[in-house]
Structure formats: C-alpha cells, structure tokens
Amino acid sequence: MRRKRTILLAYGGLCAALIALLTAFVRLPAPMLKGYAHLGDLGILFCSMLLGPFCAVPAAAGSALADVLATYPLYAPFTLAIKALMGFWMGKRIVRQRFSLRNLLTLILNAVWMVGAYFLTDALLFGMEAAIGSFFGNLVQGIALVVGGMVLIPLVSSLPPEAFRRIPR
Template sequence: MKNQSLKKMTRYSVMIALTTVMTMVIHIPTPATKGYLNLGDMVVFLAAIMFGRKGGFVVGGLGSGLADVLLGYTHYAPITFIVKGLEGFIAGSLLGTKLGEKAQIIPLALGGVWMAFGYYIAEIFMYGAKAALASIPGNIVQGLFGAVVASVLSMALKKTGMFDVN
C-alpha cells in the first residue's frame, strides 16, 4: 500500500512538472488580457486519461498554476489553479462515461471549452467584457489542440504498452 502511494505521488509529480514545462516552453502573450497561450493543456488531458478526474484536477491546477508563477503571471495563478484543475476534472469525469469510452476526444474537447469559458468569466472581472471576449478564440484553439494531441498521443502510448497507470 505504501509503495502504491509513493508510485502515485511520483507519477503525479512527473506530470505536474511536464505540465509546467510544456506551458512554459511555448507561451504566446495575449496583450488584451495580459495572459498567454500555451501547450500545457495537452499534458493536463493526458493526466485526465491516465489518472481520471482527481489526477486531472491535481496535475492541471498545480502544473499550470506553477507555470504562471514562474513566468511572472502571478495574478493568474489562483484563477489558473481553478480553471485548469476543473479542465482536467471535467475531462477525467467524462472519460469514465459511455461517451468517453466511445469517443475520447469529446470529453477532452469539452474540458478545453470549459477552460476558455472559465478564463472568460474571470477576465470579465479583471479586464472587462470586451478584452475577455478577445481571449476566447485563442483559448478554444489551445484547448482543442491539446485535446487532439493528447488523444492521438494516448492511443500511440497505449499501443506500446507503456501507458499502464496501475
């Protein structure tokens, strides 16, 4: 039992670090909202696929929030923790349904749409409705891109037998 907990913590930690790195490697600033676009969603979705809703939340919230802090977007870190955490939670929850078993991409895409909506709501209070609206297209593209890449990558990893998370 103790070994299983250590294994789980290690896997979560690696995915949190990978989320942080993928968020930081390519980040494209969005001047209207003082935020940025990135590749971290792909890893958040992989965590949701591998670990379910709890892992999706932990990896999404902590990994993405840490990237905000390290990149100097500290004003976004609490919002990111909630929005990206819920992105992973939503995707992980829906992956366990019949819909998720049939078409993995749909729960991931819905998680990405939530992410765009979650930032939109927060940014209304931060910058006003017009600036918040300007961030929606980029965030939707970022979320959907992450969903597609994570879905394809997870299928490839499952074929190698290296995707066992037990």
C-alpha cells in the same frame, strides 16, 4: 496501500513538473493571438491517462506554477481551479482506446469549459472588452486540445499495458 500512495504522489509530482514545463517554456508564438499558445493542456491529457482523476492535483499545481513562472501570477488562482477540474474530468472520462466518441466529447467539453472559464476570468479581472479580446486565443487553445488530444490518445493507447502496470489508478 502506502506504497501505492507513494508511487501515485511521485508520478503526480513528475506530471506537475511536465505540465509546468509544457505550459511555461514550450511556447508556440502566435502573433495573431497577441501572445503564444502552449502544450500544457496536452500534458494534462497525457497525465490524466496515467493517473486518472488524481490528475486534478498535478494539473492544478503545474498550470498555476506555470502562470507564476510565465509572469501571469494574477491568473494563478483561477488557473488552479480551471485546470483542476479539467484534470479531474479528463482523468475520470478518458479511456485508452484508438478512437471513441466518449473521448471526443470529453475533450470538447473540457475545451468549452476552459474557454468559458477564462472568458469569465478575463471579464472579472479586466472587463468585458478584454474578455472578448482574449476569447479567440482561448478558443484556438481549446481547438488545439481537441485536435491534439485525438492524436495523442491513440498514441498513448498503442503502448503495451505493461507500461501502465505500476501506476495505481
């Protein structure tokens, strides 16, 4: 039991680092969004396929750390909660299959959650005008999660089961 916990914590730390890197440093410039898009949500999806519901911890830690590193520390506490729930839900619901309606619905619900939660965050922090202004960018990020997820899930699912044997779920 103790060994499983140690392995899970080690993979969790690696996943948190991966998510932070994909969010803060792998930026896809998007001038029409007045900023950038990132691959952090796909990192959360990948880690949720490895760790299951425990992915809530690295998803929250990695994403909040990325906010601090990317000079958005005001968002860090909100991101912590938003991404923790995303990691938990994806880890609980995503199954390693080529395609499933369950996976598609899970990705869509996570995208809707993310867009809605960041809309409320922006409204709380900066007012309704700012929330409306950032809605499109968050929507694009959510669509990227769904589309990228439907590509990533079959890729990870095609790996042999031995690749996941040592990771406790």
